[in-house]
Amino acid sequence: MNNKIKKYTIVTYGCQMNEHDSEKIAYILENLGYVSTNEINDTDFIIYNTCLVRENAELKVYGQLGSLKPLKKENPDMIIAVCGCMMQTGEAREVIQKKYRHVDIIFGTKNISSLPTLINRHLSTGNTVIDIEERDLIDNQIDMKRLHPFIGYINIMTGCNNFCTYCIVPYARGREDSRTPESILAEIKDLANKGYKEITLLGQNVNSYGKTLEKPVPFPDLLRMINAVDGIERIRFLTSHPKDLSDDLINAMAECDKVCNNLHLPFQAGSNSILKSMNRKYTQEDYLLLVEKLKEKIPNITLSTDIIVGFPGETEEDFEETLKVVKKVKYDQGFTFLYSKREGTKAAVMENQVDKNVAQVRFEKLLETMYEIFYENNSKYIGKVEKVLVEGPSKNNEEYLTGRTEGFKLVHFKGNKNLIGTIVNVKITNHNSFSLNGEMV
Numbered sequence: 419m420n421n422k423i424k425k426y427t428i429v430t431y432g433c434q435m436n437e438h439d440s441e442k443i444a445y446i447l448e449n450l451g452y453v454s455t456n457e458i459n460d461t462d463f464i465i466y467n468t469c470l471v472r473e474n475a476e477l478k479v480y481g482q483l484g485s486l487k488p489l490k491k492e493n494p495d496m497i498i499a500v501c502g503c504m505m506q507t508g509e510a511r512e513v514i515q516k517k518y519r520h521v522d523i524i525f526g527t528k529n530i531s532s533l534p535t536l537i538n539r540h541l542s543t544g545n546t547v548i549d550i551e552e553r554d555l556i557d558n559q560i561d562m563k564r565l566h567p568f569i570g571y572i573n574i575m576t577g578c579n580n581f582c583t584y585c586i587v588p589y590a591r592g593r594e595d596s597r598t599p600e601s602i603l604a605e606i607k608d609l610a611n612k613g614y615k616e617i618t619l620l621g622q623n624v625n626s627y628g629k630t631l632e633k634p635v636p637f638p639d640l641l642r643m644i645n646a647v648d649g650i651e652r653i654r655f656l657t658s659h660p661k662d663l664s665d666d667l668i669n670a671m672a673e674c675d676k677v678c679n680n681l682h683l684p685f686q687a688g689s690n691s692i693l694k695s696m697n698r699k700y701t702q703e704d705y706l707l708l709v710e711k712l713k714e715k716i717p718n719i720t721l722s723t724d725i726i727v728g729f730p731g732e733t734e735e736d737f738e739e740t741l742k743v744v745k746k747v748k749y750d751q752g753f754t755f756l757y758s759k760r761e762g763t764k765a766a767v768m769e770n771q772v773d774k775n776v777a778q779v780r781f782e783k784l785l786e787t788m789y790e791i792f793y794e795n796n797s798k799y800i801g802k803v804e805k806v807l808v809e810g811p812s813k814n815n816e817e818y819l820t821g822r823t824e825g826f827k828l829v830h831f832k833g834n835k836n837l838i839g840t841i842v843n844v845k846i847t848n849h850n851s852f853s854l855n856g857e858m859v
């Protein structure tokens with residue numbers, strides 16, 4: 419018998435939802451006796467948790483799988499698995515089965531609990547095994563090996579019903595499905611008992627949480643219930659769709675002391691004709707009104723966003739409207755994307771696809787505009803004292819610690835490692851566009 423300790427490696431692409439799914443995969447593998455390693459050249463089980471949102475992420479996975487071919491030849495016992503959103507599409511599965519025949523296990527986003535069975539089936543037959551049948555129910559959350567000892571991610575819903583015309587997610591992750599408040603609260607209480615300080619509620623479109631439940635519960639009410647859990651100090655949530663952001667949600671954010679004064683509110687594009695063509699169901703004016711309400715009711719709120727540049731039909735004037743929104747809202751953080759054509763979506767067959775070079779120039783202009791605003795926003799923190807949840811040692815300097823403010827600002831400051839996991843007061847002394855520096859007070 420071979421008693422050598424087996425090692426596993428998880429490579430995760432894409433959003434927090436995938437990161438969270440990888441926490442579940444890690445738990446399963448450790449239960450099977452595997453230990454974690456980042457050494458791809460010396461692992462017994464490698465799994466790619468894939469993303470489909472942009473072509474780049476897909477190409478990277480194919481590139482990595484290709485480069486594993488010689489390794490698999492050398493070490494035929496190594497198991498290679500691919501899961502996540504890409505595996506939800508027949509096209510990607512076919513490519514893998516035809517061109518990457520050294521892949522041993524393929525499964526989808528609702529089959530994570532089948533992994534032990536799949537491993538056994540592969541080991542006993544030597545064949546490539548596939549499972550994409552929907553098995554995992556949202557209320558049966560699998561145990562997980564959380565990446566963080568005091569910040570926890572919690573799935574509150576899956577899927578998306580919005581069908582923004584550029585987006586592949588509704589095709590890959592299916593329709594919206596919400597988890598019951600009882601199941602969510604039980605997980606949060608368990609985390610609180612284990613000493614967790616911060617939780618982030620995850621869903622593709624959390625503002626429409628609860629609509630499909632037997633007894634519908636609106637998202638603001640869920641927030642109020644979670645706010646009442648002792649021990650948890652910070653509550654965040656991702657992602658909000660502007661069309662579903664109700665006045666009651668703004669009220670709940672304002673009234674719940676643990677809900678952070680920070681919101682990720684993707685606007686995608688500034689031009690009304692592009693927004694219409696994206697099927698976003700709000701106008702620039704609607705969006706700006708929402709932001710006005712948020713800033714009025716929640717002083718000090720920080721805002722982040724997602725923006726797509728180069729959507730089909732985007733003219734220079736349309737792009738100027740995007741810059742206009744950026745300048746008006748003065749975001750604290752922004753995720754900017756070059757439009758990526760996804761087969762099967764409505765936008766993929768639209769005329770007037772924007773020239774790549776033109777989009778690139780706009781993209782750079784957008785970044786420049788945003789970075790200036792981030793810099794200006796951060797300068798307003800100088801001299802202020804911020805509550806910082808210490809996440810760990812700073813990457814560049816052993817003597818420094820890194821943490822986040824309630825507004826999700828990254829802060830570096832000198833301090834002892836035993837402060838990790840606690841909330842400390844830091845006076846901000848310096849800044850750049852992406853982070854603050856300070857001293858503990």
Ligand code: 5AD
Nearest residue numbers: 471584585684724725755756757758
């Ligand atoms: N091309 C570029 N960006 C996209 N996103 C979603 N689909 C695409 C696409 N086809 C972006 C959106 C979304 C974020 C998660 O990814 O901005 O909010």
Ligand code: SF4
Nearest residue numbers: 578580581582585587
């Ligand atoms: Fe995609 Fe739009 Fe759904 Fe977000 S809301 S996941 S961008 S379809």
